[in-house]
Amino acid sequence: MIPFNKPHLTGKETHYMYDAVSTGKISGNGKYTKMCQDFFEKRYGFKKCLLTTSCTDALEMAALLINIEPGDEVIMPSYTFVSTSNAFVLRGATIIFADSAPDNPNLDASKIEALITPKTKAIVPVHYAGTACDMDQIMALADKYNLFVVEDAAQAIDSFYTGKDGVKRALGSIGHLAAFSFHETKNIISGEGGMLAINDLQFANRAEIIWEKGTNRSSFFRGEVDKYGWVDMGSSFLPSEIISAFLWAQLEELDTIQAKRKHIWEQYYTQLESWARAHAVQLPHVPNYATNNAHMFYLVCKDLDQRTALIEKLKANEIWCVFHYLSLHKSPFYADKHYGAALDYSDHYSDCLIRLPLFYDLEDEQIQKITHCMTT
Structure with missing residues (x-):
């Protein structure tokens, strides 16, 4: 895997x-x-x-x-x-x-x-x-x-x-x-x-x-x-x-590590851009005032069902992808302390965001396997 x-x-x-x-x-x-x-x-x-x-x-x-x-x-x-x-x-x-x-x-x-x-x-x-x-x-x-x-x-x-x-x-x-x-x-x-x-x-x-x-x-x-x-x-x-x-x-080795991680990030973005557009999936957005340190490559699916299906498909092909945070204002510890406002975008990312593998030793062939699995 x-x-x-x-x-x-x-x-x-x-x-x-x-x-x-x-x-x-x-x-x-x-x-x-x-x-x-x-x-x-x-x-x-x-x-x-x-x-x-x-x-x-x-x-x-x-x-x-x-x-x-x-x-x-x-x-x-x-x-x-x-x-x-x-x-x-x-x-x-x-x-x-x-x-x-x-x-x-x-x-x-x-x-x-x-x-x-x-x-x-x-x-x-x-x-x-x-x-x-x-x-x-x-x-x-x-x-x-x-x-x-x-x-x-x-x-x-x-x-x-x-x-x-x-x-x-x-x-x-x-x-x-x-x-x-x-x-x-x-x-x-x-x-x-x-x-x-x-x-x-x-x-x-x-x-x-x-x-x-x-x-x-x-x-x-x-x-x-x-x-x-x-x-x-x-x-x-x-x-x-x-x-x-x-x-x-x-x-x-910081510069070497960063260069490799950015290469992986760019490979993902290039190979998934057309597919994401066709399937209403949001790729990472980096504002003009920000830079990209390639810490993470994430996708935002259109809904929870799409994300669940994508995770299951990747797992069936021996690729481990994960979602991320659950909104803290809805957590068991803090839900009754929250001031009450709906935080719709936070909940959207909780339901729809998925993170793809990204680490220094990830090779181009593995990236291609991941993106091929997602796009076919």
Whole structure:
């Protein structure tokens, strides 16, 4: 069977993991952690980066940093992974779910302002499939209403947004804070793993404290204080050097990995374009202000029946394809807490979106098998 995902190894992961062990320090914040963090800061212009054990942890750090408290409201799409919401629910926030856009699963920025109240504290845009949300609109609203913006950039490594000012910015570098994932399903992986990107330096020092279990341990090891202790809330968010060493091997090959994934994405698009048009199937839409990082190739079927039939046909031909999120506003946990508005596009993507296999080692012959199965 052609799997939906297959983790790609560059060949140097175990070498760097062995090197990390040989240094005598395999707990967090060692050589490889710092190398990875420096890489992201220099390549993408993030002010400060902190590796975490997951994107979920990075989001939870963000919720702590912006002081989310019971009664605060946080606006985010309903069509997202549960971690986006959980990070803020854990701090007592009320989640105000926004609908997706008609032409792609990102939240519809034009619908956000109507959801803002005096209790609103943050907007959390999710860059679905690595495609940028309309960040000009979102940041303008944040400025107008004095709100924080936390970018959920779990899928958005090496993807960019070009604003009305003509400046091209990396996703995750625009909001006050951003969270990335290096889960094995992502473009660049470490098995489990994530990163908090800090773009507003007012959060930099406290982020490091929260990252180190609420202590000023990092300052101590830099010689800035003569002892360290408990100075704030925090948890054990930093990954081991083993995870960071694995990630470093991936980052060395980022351009090669991205080029191959984009080749696969383009093959899908070219081979399915005519079929999709004939069968009322929507191919991925990348707005003019966004770039495509080839994180995912998805289709939006015309209805649930069409999607179900397509999944079953592909599975019968030993091709594993999957749908994606279920609208969080209808989830068993949050349905009775939702403010009540219908979110029709979110539900449409829940019922109709299907993801095709996309991983580095997927070969052209396999792509052709998949598209041939779909179009015949």
